[in-house]
Amino acid sequence: MSVSPSSPSVTTRPPGAARRGDRPGIALAVIVACQLMIVLDGTIVNIALPDIQRGLEFSETGKAWIITAYTLTFGGLLLLGGRIGDVLGRRHVFVAGIAVFTVASLLGGLATTGELLLAARVGQGAGAALAGPSTLALIVTNFPEEAERNKAMGIYSAIAGSGLVIGLILGGALTSGGSWRWVMFINVPIGVAIVLLAPLFVNEPPRHSGRFDVAGAVTSTVGMVALVYGFTRVAEKDWGDRVALGSFAVAVAALALFLVVEARAKQPVMPYRLLRDRDRAAAYLNMLLLPATLMGLFFFITQLLQTGYGYSAIEAGLAFLPMAVLQIVTARNSAALLAKFGPKPLMLTGAVGVFIGMAWLSRLSDGGGYATEVLGPLILVGAGMGLCFMPMSVTILSSVSPRDSGAASGLLQTMQQVGASLGVAVLVTVYGEAVRDEAKHPVAGASPQDQAHHLLTHGIATGFLSATVIVVIAFLVLLFGFRGTPAAKAKKDD
DSSP states (O other): OOOOTTOTTOOOOOTTOOTTOOOHHHHHHHHHHHHHHHHHHHHHHHHHHHHHHHHHTOOTTTTHHHHHHHHHHHHHHHHHHHHHHHHHOHHHHHHHHHHHHHHHHHHHHHOOSHHHHHHHHHHHHHHHHHHHHHHHHHHHHHOOSHHHHHHHHHHHHHHHHHHHHHHHHHHHHHHHHTOTTHHHHTHHHHHHHHHHHHHHHOOOOOOOOOOOOHHHHHHHHHHHHHHHHHHHHHHHSOTTOHHHHHHHHHHHHHHHHHHHHHHHOSSOSSOGGGGSSHHHHHHHHHHHHHHHHHHHHHHHHHHIIIIISOOOHHHHHHTTHHHHHHHHHHHHHHHHHHHHHOHHHHHHHHHHHHHHHHHHHTTOOTTOOHHHHTHHHHHHHHHHHHHHHHHHHHHHHTTOOGGGHHHHHHHHHHHHHHHHHHHHHHHHHHHHHHHHHHHTSOOTTOOHHHHHHHHHHHHHHHHHHHHHHHHHHHHHHHHHHOOOOOGGGOOOOO
16 A cells, blocks of 8 residues: 555655754754864863873973864864865764764774874864864754844853863863873763764755865865974974974965965855955954964963972862853853844953953962962953853854855864964963073072972963963954944845
8 A cells, every 4th residue: 555645644854854853952952062072172181181191102392282183183174074064964974073083082092102192183183173164054054043043152152162171170080080091082972972863853954066175175284284383393492493494384385375276266165255244354363363372271271280280180170160160151141242232342351351361370470379370360261251252153153145154164163273273382382482591590599390390380471471462462353353243233145
């Protein structure tokens, strides 16, 4: 007996619809869980760095590659990942990226050499680059109404922003309670759950025909890797090192070629039309600058707490808890504040908080401690970042045309990851230069331990002084480059 297509016993789903129907709450949980896992991996290994360094014999400056191997690959391939999602289907690419990320995490936890761990971190970055651009695009699809979308974006921004700090806390707990390997293994059950749940509850937007701009992805990735490697080499050697100078030359050539490729490509990974809107361009620039300072803060404060103050891994992780709480609270309430005041006042206020926090940290002293010199700045930076990130994300995505939503969200996260990579590389370079110069003038009568503590504190304080300068630039970009048109009024497509 056949059943006609019009029979009520036959259920037809629209193309791309979730198998279990429209469940926006569960869909948001799956999307946010993915983003949380991706963001966590940017910092969860920070607390474990001393243990990883001892276990796999990384050098003092070489251990920074454990961070940048992930963020560079993630940032370098994000633009291509966004375009792949547009063409092949964002939910499909989202699931595939999480699967790659999960397998790489398992291999990272099993790594027996530094080279194997770095290879796993590259794999994690590649998986994150496939899944990451689809998270924001899938929120737009699953929450078509503006009010609900802004609410979902507020939750997303709160979790994504605080995820960096949560990663430090979780990394400390896992490292102290077991082994550094658990900062990798923790991703496996979460990744498996996302892969199974996404097709059931997450709606997929229509696909767009197009080509993959492989040349653009390759030139941008080569350029950024060479740039970060150049700074890392300078931190180990000096500015006269020929390898570092050669790396900078390759970076300039590759990035210049990237701009040429993007201007000529029919479907570039970075469409220049995304930057024609003044507010969006300013928001993109600050998505590069602010994460540069934030990731530098995580890297330096972790070293200060564990090496300088003698904190255990779990104590160092919990030291970031006040920052996480403030960031969650401000980001969670930023949707209501955005509707009332518009994006510019929120971002300017947040930037001022970050500036005061970084300037405070630049005053670190040998006799200081967590309560007097670290706690206050962490609270200010947490609240400031919470006010900044959600309005910037909404500004970038609110008026973008559907054909560019994947590219727009990919470029947003590219700016974040490239900023994080460059931030660590540049600030570690500043740190290295400051330590070398200060070592030429040892403190009279100081013991070797006191001298080492002095050099650590002086180098970190100098690094934060440079971070303060970056925040000033971000503030000026907002003050003079951002018109401040409320996102709710930005309706037109590009």
